[in-house]
Amino acid sequence: xxxIFGDEQFFINKNLNQIKSSFTLDQTTILDDxxxxxxxxxxxxxxxxxxxxxxxxxxxxxxxTTNKYNKTLQKKSDSLIDVLSNFETxxxxxxxxxxxxxxxNAFSNFLIENAKVIECKKIAKKDLISELLILTKERNITFSxxxxxxxxxxxxxxxxxxxxxxxxxxxxxxxxxxxxxEATVSKYAKNEVFSFFNSIETFNLHxxxxxxxxxxxxxxxxxxxxxxxxxxxxxxxxxxYMLQTGLNNIQISEKTKxxxxxxxxxxxxxxxxxxxxxxxxxxxxxKLDLLSKTTGVNINELFEIFLIKNF
Numbered sequence: 001x002x003x004i005f006g007d008e009q010f011f012i013n014k015n016l017n018q019i020k021s022s023f024t025l026d027q028t029t030i031l032d033d034x035x036x037x038x039x040x041x042x043x044x045x046x047x048x049x050x051x052x053x054x055x056x057x058x059x060x061x062x063x064x065t066t067n068k069y070n071k072t073l074q075k076k077s078d079s080l081i082d083v084l085s086n087f088e089t090x091x092x093x094x095x096x097x098x099x100x101x102x103x104x105n106a107f108s109n110f111l112i113e114n115a116k117v118i119e120c121k122k123i124a125k126k127d128l129i130s131e132l133l134i135l136t137k138e139r140n141i142t143f144s145x146x147x148x149x150x151x152x153x154x155x156x157x158x159x160x161x162x163x164x165x166x167x168x169x170x171x172x173x174x175x176x177x178x179x180x181x182e183a184t185v186s187k188y189a190k191n192e193v194f195s196f197f198n199s200i201e202t203f204n205l206h207x208x209x210x211x212x213x214x215x216x217x218x219x220x221x222x223x224x225x226x227x228x229x230x231x232x233x234x235x236x237x238x239x240x241y242m243l244q245t246g247l248n249n250i251q252i253s254e255k256t257k258x259x260x261x262x263x264x265x266x267x268x269x270x271x272x273x274x275x276x277x278x279x280x281x282x283x284x285x286x287k288l289d290l291l292s293k294t295t296g297v298n299i300n301e302l303f304e305i306f307l308i309k310n311f
Contacts, residue, residue: 006120010159164261
């Protein structure tokens, strides 16, 4: 049993992927939204000589995301602690909490005392530069401290994106300097223009809507967010047609002049939604724009209805 928590998604994913590598997809069950509590108890308790060992991943579980329990949550906590304490199970159970804060409650305390705890903290910029310098030396790449600093200044506060861009550079160039960074690294705005893209990739209405409200509250125009969403869908459509010609992700990245990490995100969205849904959503966005212009209906309301219908 493991408990992984923290505010650095890159390290959470890295640790989780290491665990998942020991299991097949058929052996892995992910519970991350509105699952039946009894299903979790049953999954943990299954211990058959004739079945494979299973990996059960529970993300942002309600017993971990609140400080005070009502009677229902207390009953769930007691039941789950009892199952985890008394059943000899061959299954691996991993609880994920995407937060640096762990609430002081019965179930959190149980995990801290009984599970292998892995904390995933954000890395300070100076420490990140030191780690990247070590990697450049190992890869025999020339990338100075000052140029690394410039590189990081162009990046959003997202370690996964940083590492994808860093790996893309070091895999393709032996000498990385200011001129190369200016010419090849995607320009990222500090106001997190990609944050809405990242929320869409979760395919979770709560997270998408939360990010939508955050961007609007920070002054971003709703039209801009709709355009971002439309661009993502259009990119998915273009990616789909390029795949049909036999191109791979690297070739598509080169042809479209988009970083490989973004191509992979587009591939992820396409895989989840499917080409039929993507075409349908593009049509829906077009209707939304027309309705707003011809009827005067509030564009915010129309887009919120669109998100609810599609996610």
